[in-house]
Amino acid sequence: MPVPGPPMLEENSSRALAGLVAQGTGRHALAARCVVSNGPPTPQAYGIDTSFRDPSSNNVRTQRVPHRKALTRGWPEPRRPLTNCVYGASINGTMRWTIDLTSRERLQDQIVACVRRGVASGELPVGEQLPPAAELGTALSVDRNTVLAAYRQLRDDGVLEFRRGRGARVVSEAPALSSVTEAAQKLIATAREHGLGTNDLIRIIKELT
């Protein structure tokens, strides 16, 4: 019987994220992801993957920074996700929206894609409430009616439902992205056969979209 390796538990939010900026050493952190390992109780078991731009090469790099408390207090092996260590309120309704105002793709479709990505990735579970259209429109610098049109399109597709006084909520799980992943793998393999690199592929996709 094969012995399974140490399980890795990745969290988007946890108490360990508190050390992000303290451990960021002043670099321009672009994103961070907390990684908690249920493996050996080493300081590196609690860490934060911090993405920053390397000034020398201008590339975005990711470095795992051990959590400061893990270093100073010698935390034991975690028995549960650190998210449960947060007292006082439930954590819900978190979402990252990315739109390109210069893209040829309609803003409405970009918002729809954001919601679909959020549902597919689990950021937006079933029952989750989306931000009001006016608030999201202000944040994204788009018109409120554009957001409403995107919400209506998602409602017609069966992803969202509108309830009076409760806003727009997610009602269905998005289909798995396995088919997209398989198609992407085929595309990458075909590109390799023709001698195209990653940047060439990205350029072609951008031109097509």
Next chain:
Amino acid sequence: MTSLPITDPSRHAVYTGRTTSWPMVATTCVAALFVVLMGKESNGAWGDLVFVVPLILVAIGILANILTASSVRATAGPNGFTIRWGLFGWPRCSYRLDEIEHAEVIDLPLWRVSYSLWWTPRRTNCTVRSGPTVRLSMRNGRIVTVTVPEPAAAVAALREASAAAPDADTV
């Protein structure tokens, strides 16, 4: 190790998050129940204005507490940082990107949680739980502490927006 794509200046990245304070909702409901039971125990005092008027005021306060202090919605992006409270998004605080001098993630201890909107001349606290919390240092000296589901993502969105802004200093 994973690497992220290089930030596109034309990209508009916004973080939105909502935190619901269920302890506040539960505490307020228990307080409302206590007020109702206290009224029932008074045996015929419902018609007495001396009793009814404070009771109505307490009920209004409890209702206002549920409507405003039950949840915090935060938005971080190129338009700055916006905090909205409760079901109707009020009270509301907005901080433009050029008003924010520094944004960081702090570890808020349990005894520093305000569980509501707490305003002083130098500080604004909108915290409903302990743990990782966003702290904004404003250029006018004000310190703003806000509960956000994923504070690191909110800070990253602010920094990305600041980096994309041509005339903004580093957040």
